[in-house]
Amino acid sequence: MSKGEENKGATTQRNMIQAINNAMDVCMERDDNVCVFGEDVGYYGGVFRATAGLQEKYGKTRSFDTPINECGIIGVAVGMAAYGMRPVAEIQFADYIYPGLDQLVSEAARLRYRSAGEFTSPLTIRTPFGGGIFGGQTHSQSPESIFTHVCGVKTVIPSTPYDAKGLLIAAIEDPDPVVFFEPKRIYNGPFDGHYDTPVLPWSKHPASEVPDGHYAIPLGKAxxxxxxxxxxxxxxxxxxxxxxxxxxxxxxxxxxxxxxxxxxxxxxxxxxxxxxxxxxxxxxxxxxxxxxxxxxxxxxxxxxxxxxxxxxxxxxxxxxxxxxxxxxxxxxxxxxxxxxxxxxxxxxxxxx
Incomplete structure (x- = not known):
């Protein structure tokens, strides 16, 4: 745990998926302007179950499904953010994010500058990235360097359940757009770092102790x-x-x-x-x-x-x-x- 992080109260054993879900739950409970949406995000709870239970708890206006339209998903998030909401949009796989690049790069990243600070773009784009599911060329890309080239967009990648929750809360509460890459190889917990026995992300791994309440890990701190x-x-x-x-x-x-x-x-x-x-x-x-x-x-x-x-x-x-x-x-x-x-x-x- 780094300086500046809060870590108070009870903890629960959580894997990364559960920690991410808990982070959105905490933010949605604290702020009615936080909403979650994307392909299969609402009723089904996402292909990796990261949003499971959120629609049932907060209703269809705050956790909802979208068409298969990444440009539309990010475009809607930009409009919501400019209006004062804090949208958390899921792109089902990082490989699918490219149709929405123009909305993210040309609109979200530049909104604060173009409006001389009158508008901000406090949106978060969550997306699984990297290998680990034998997904091949269309489900395994790691495009993080593309986003680090864009002024005005923050790029975050957790490696543990504890970090995943704290960093995602910080991203949702940040006043600027954040792309939050989730390494699906470790979605269900840490592993020993070896590849002798490939383990798919839905296999069981040991979880980690994650605080139940609100805590944020400052962005920009290694x-x-x-x-x-x-x-x-x-x-x-x-x-x-x-x-x-x-x-x-x-x-x-x-x-x-x-x-x-x-x-x-x-x-x-x-x-x-x-x-x-x-x-x-x-x-x-x-x-x-x-x-x-x-x-x-x-x-x-x-x-x-x-x-x-x-x-x-x-x-x-x-x-x-x-x-x-x-x-x-x-x-x-x-x-x-x-x-x-x-x-x-x-x-x-x-x-x-």
């Missing part, structure tokens, strides 16, 4: 999961668990940082860590070329060049269409991470 002095590991989402597994397996004194928010980015924490360790490995599931790791690498090089003891390493997905049956080979795994860590840990003589 979480140092593990302190160390040998190498800085930058990761987010599912890759937090993969990175933790690789570091544990190697027994290396690595500092593992869960970014949590890609934009705004906690560069202060990153910079302090890299200047301490002198080495940096960046891990993400998205394709390598123009992935967010490229921006991280540039920022670290600009801020920490004279402290680096080795070239920055990136461990990412491959620059290929997302494979269907070879999903687990596509994922960055402990073996690839180990090789990257060994490369940055070599001294000038080639010794590790």
């Amino acid at each position: 979480n140092v999961l593990r302190e160390g002095s040998a190498v800085t590991m930058l990761c987010y989402g599912t890759m937090v668990h993969v990175t933790a597994a690789a570091v544990e397996e190697l027994g290396i004194d690595a500092e593992v940082i869960d970014l949590r928010t890609l934009l705004p980015l906690d560069m202060e924490t990153i910079e302090a860590s890299v200047k301490k360790t002198g080495r940096c490995v960046i891990v993400h599931e998205a394709t390598r070329t123009s992935g967010f790791g490229a921006e991280l690498s540039a920022l670290v090089q600009e801020r920490c060049f004279y402290h680096l003891e080795a070239p920055i390493e990136r461990v990412t997905g491959y620059d290929t269409p997302y494979p269907h049956s070879l999903e687990w080979a596509y994922f960055p795994g402990p073996v690839r991470l180990r090789l990257a860590i060994e490369r940055v840990m070599e001294d000038v003589s080639g010794n590790v």
